[in-house]
Amino acid sequence: MSEAKTPRPTVAAPAPASIAADGSPAAVRSTAFGGITLSWDKLLTTVPIYIGLIVIWLYFDSQTAGKFIGARNLSEMAQEFSYEAVLAIGVVFVLLLGEIDLSLGYLTLLSVALTASFSALSQYSAGVSILLAIVICTLCGLLQGMLIAWVRMPSFVVTLGGFLIFEGIAYHILAGSTINVFDPFISSIGTYYLSNTVSWIVAVIVVAAYVLAKVANYRARAKAGLPHAPVARTVAAAIAIGVVLAIIVATLNSYRGVPVALAILAAFTIVFWFFASKLQIGRRIYAVGGNLEAARRAGINTTAVRWLVFGISGMMAGVAGVMLVGYSAAGSTTTAGPDLLLDVISIAVIGGVSLTGGKGTVWAVLLGGLVIASLDSGLNLMATDPYYVYVIKGAILLAAIGIDVIGKRSSGFSWLRRRTARA
Amino acid sequence: MHLRKRLIPVITLALAVPTIAAFPIASHVQAASQQARIKGKVAFLFSDFTTSARWQFDKQFFIKDLKKLDPGVQVVVYDAKAAQTNQQNQAKSALTAGANLIIDVPVDSAQAASIIRAAHANKPRVPVIAYDRLITGAYEDAYASFDGASVGVQQGNFLKAHVAKGGTIVSIAGSPTDNNAHLFYNGAMSVLKPLFDSHYYKLGYDKFTPDWNDATAQQEMASALNQLNNKVNGVLVANDGMAGGVITALQAQKLAGKIPVTGQDATAAGIQQICLGNQSMTIYKPVIKLAQRAANIADKFLHHKVFKSAVKTQTGAGGTPSAIIPVITVTKANLAATVIKDGYVAKSAVPQCHL
Numbered sequence: 001m002s003e004a005k006t007p008r009p010t011v012a013a014p015a016p017a018s019i020a021a022d023g024s025p026a027a028v029r030s031t032a033f034g035g036i037t038l039s040w041d042k043l044l045t046t047v048p049i050y051i052g053l054i055v056i057w058l059y060f061d062s063q064t065a066g067k068f069i070g071a072r073n074l075s076e077m078a079q080e081f082s083y084e085a086v087l088a089i090g091v092v093f094v095l096l097l098g099e100i101d102l103s104l105g106y107l108t109l110l111s112v113a114l115t116a117s118f119s120a121l122s123q124y125s126a127g128v129s130i131l132l133a134i135v136i137c138t139l140c141g142l143l144q145g146m147l148i149a150w151v152r153m154p155s156f157v158v159t160l161g162g163f164l165i166f167e168g169i170a171y172h173i174l175a176g177s178t179i180n181v182f183d184p185f186i187s188s189i190g191t192y193y194l195s196n197t198v199s200w201i202v203a204v205i206v207v208a209a210y211v212l213a214k215v216a217n218y219r220a221r222a223k224a225g226l227p228h229a230p231v232a233r234t235v236a237a238a239i240a241i242g243v244v245l246a247i248i249v250a251t252l253n254s255y256r257g258v259p260v261a262l263a264i265l266a267a268f269t270i271v272f273w274f275f276a277s278k279l280q281i282g283r284r285i286y287a288v289g290g291n292l293e294a295a296r297r298a299g300i301n302t303t304a305v306r307w308l309v310f311g312i313s314g315m316m317a318g319v320a321g322v323m324l325v326g327y328s329a330a331g332s333t334t335t336a337g338p339d340l341l342l343d344v345i346s347i348a349v350i351g352g353v354s355l356t357g358g359k360g361t362v363w364a365v366l367l368g369g370l371v372i373a374s375l376d377s378g379l380n381l382m383a384t385d386p387y388y389v390y391v392i393k394g395a396i397l398l399a400a401i402g403i404d405v406i407g408k409r410s411s412g413f414s415w416l417r418r419r420t421a422r423a
Numbered sequence: 424m425h426l427r428k429r430l431i432p433v434i435t436l437a438l439a440v441p442t443i444a445a446f447p448i449a450s451h452v453q454a455a456s457q458q459a460r461i462k463g464k465v466a467f468l469f470s471d472f473t474t475s476a477r478w479q480f481d482k483q484f485f486i487k488d489l490k491k492l493d494p495g496v497q498v499v500v501y502d503a504k505a506a507q508t509n510q511q512n513q514a515k516s517a518l519t520a521g522a523n524l525i526i527d528v529p530v531d532s533a534q535a536a537s538i539i540r541a542a543h544a545n546k547p548r549v550p551v552i553a554y555d556r557l558i559t560g561a562y563e564d565a566y567a568s569f570d571g572a573s574v575g576v577q578q579g580n581f582l583k584a585h586v587a588k589g590g591t592i593v594s595i596a597g598s599p600t601d602n603n604a605h606l607f608y609n610g611a612m613s614v615l616k617p618l619f620d621s622h623y624y625k626l627g628y629d630k631f632t633p634d635w636n637d638a639t640a641q642q643e644m645a646s647a648l649n650q651l652n653n654k655v656n657g658v659l660v661a662n663d664g665m666a667g668g669v670i671t672a673l674q675a676q677k678l679a680g681k682i683p684v685t686g687q688d689a690t691a692a693g694i695q696q697i698c699l700g701n702q703s704m705t706i707y708k709p710v711i712k713l714a715q716r717a718a719n720i721a722d723k724f725l726h727h728k729v730f731k732s733a734v735k736t737q738t739g740a741g742g743t744p745s746a747i748i749p750v751i752t753v754t755k756a757n758l759a760a761t762v763i764k765d766g767y768v769a770k771s772a773v774p775q776c777h778l
Binding site: 064067070072073076080171175176177178179180191324327328329330332333334335336337339376377380381383385386387389 | 472473475476477478479599628629630631632633634635636637638641642643645646647649650663664667668671674675690691692693695696
């Protein structure tokens with residue numbers, strides 16, 4: 001096997017994940033191919049998902065006489081998946097640590113119950129109801145985090161306890177009934193749209209922010225005498241982002257505009273991406289998840305990091321619950337639960353977050369969320385027998401984990417790499 | 424390294440959690456008055472208290488009615504947390520504790536037969552009343568329930584009366600794994616299917632909803648409206664919870680209140696939507712009457728008498744003597760005289776109704 005000695009430019013799979021903390025592992029890996037940074041591992045793990053997504057879309061579109069890729073369905077899909085994707089942001093951080101949070105489904109239900117009962121039964125204002133629900137859920141998350149980080153109890157046991165406790169409290173608050181929420185502000189979160197003009201302004205701001213951030217980054221690196229990525233690549237990236245955003249906004253505007261829920265998701269994604277990849281504290285999460293012992297020896301307060309992550313997870317459950325009440329204008333025991341938990345874990349994993357920690361970015365929730373939402377929406381549009389939904393979702397989850405696990409072995413996709421190298 | 428090892432149990436656990444979560448939880452114990460003509464113990468086995476508000480009413484009304492008849496009888500209430508195995512264990516415990524009568528709301532109609540067999544094999548023989556849901560595969564001593572088959576029929580008839588010829592109807596049915604969901608659906612279709620076949624109506628969208636989930640029902644309705652270009656003239660919704668989701672989807676298309684939407688359970692949320700004009704009807708099951716009948720039957724068994732009824736339900740040879748309580752279609756017009764009057768929904772819970 002002479003190929004075994006073939007230089008492999010990106011034997012990066014077992015590389016310390018903490019280094020890849022800026023969310024662009026390619027940057028620290030090979031700079032082969034004349035400055036064009038490429039990571040085969042990254043490509044090989046995400047490309048099948050994109051192909052899968054395209055196949056799903058084309059299939060559903062052909063089955064629904066073009067309704068599926070219609071502006072109206074895409075807009076409704078955005079509303080339907082936003083709260084799940086927001087919840088999945090919390091999951092991403094937990095998975096980055098190599099931990100699990102089983103309580104999320106019922107913590108979200110607790111948030112639903114709190115928001116609905118504060119608003120509809122206690123007659124608190126929308127702001128107070130929302131704030132209280134999010135704060136209480138954050139505290140619940142921090143409490144679990146305390147047991148995990150300080151008492152050093154395994155996360156799946158702690159959050160299993162949380163699973164039962166939050167279920168019990170939520171059921172008690174809802175008392176088996178549905179609470180209608182008539183507050184217009186809360187409903188606006190789930191069912192309103194940004195006006196067309198506002199949507200365009202937001203899109204322009206996002207692109208401008210990206211460019212400005214890159215310029216600042218160049219300056220800083222130049223000052224420190226560090227090399228930076230080629231300007232052409234950044235310009236190309238900015239244009240690509242601009243085009244994608246323009247397509248999304250134009251499509252959604254041709255129906256009713258960008259759903260408020262999607263805007264909330266976008267805002268949280270950007271904020272947490274910045275937090276995870278640009279702030280020291282965020283990068284420490286990757287370090288702890290990549291190698292706990294190494295992180296500890298490097299002087300990172302690993303206990304605090306782990307505590308914080310479960311706080312974030314709780315907070316996102318709070319936010320998702322509020323969005324869910326906004327979406328359904330009601331809260332009931334069937335609004336959220338274990339199915340939601342499995343969905344959001346799938347979202348993170350499909351989006352490329354590794355279950356063993358240290359690998360993945362917040363952007364995963366958009367890709368993974370889109371896959372899960374496409375399945376739900378397409379099968380609804382076709383009025384398919386619901387049994388299939390479970391089977392298909394399960395199969396896709398297994399495929400995503402398979403790609404992750406194989407990709408992580410140093411020899412994982414080597415046969416493919418070798419073949420491409422020869423070609 | 425240990426992180427990777429931890430992965431497998433974690434995934435297993437994620438899947439196993441729902442099962443573990445259903446582990447038996449201590450039961451509520453309700454002691455009736457000690458003063459007695461006859462003494463005895465009635466075990467009331469409920470399927471679950473958490474997912475439906477109505478069982479609390481069944482419990483309260485039954486205990487109150489039985490206390491009137493037999494003040495010395497103690498009622499012990501169990502909650503199976505929606506797992507038939509829990510209920511089986513609870514039945515055994517009740518028999519060991521010397522229950523004289525078992526009233527059972529089975530989680531699973533077929534599996535619950537083992538409870539009847541255990542009760543009948545007990546010395547002395549303990550009679551079993553199937554409450555609300557039939558137990559199949561064994562002969563219970565009595566069956567007290569609502570006329571479930573007529574729920575769907577009444578929903579179907581309502582649409583038939585309120586949707587004009589040529590209309591398109593959407594059906595959002597309950598959980599595909601729940602036998603009742605099929606019962607309701609088939610009841611409604613017994614009215615509507617001939618009309619679909621003769622092209623009097625069109626069935627535009629037809630779906631069962633896992634777990635009766637209201638958010639899923641909302642997504643289904645949004646898809647249906649999209650698929651049918653908003654040309655929908657009536658929505659057959661199996662219960663109030665899902666009707667709430669359907670209404671939110673209709674509101675997004677400015678259609679709420681413009682087309683008939685059915686429901687079931689007469690929940691406070693459903694009554695609110697009826698008063699707002701968004702939901703057209705709900706099916707009210709007068710729990711107060713069912714509990715009363717059950718208490719009367721229990722009283723007979725406690726006095727070692729036999730419950731006889733001309734109404735039989737087929738569970739095996741001869742059929743089980745049954746008490747079948749009719750269900751009531753509730754609209755804006757009669758809600759004050761039914762659900763509100765019976766105290767099933769408090770006036771204060773439905774301020775939208777201006778009662």
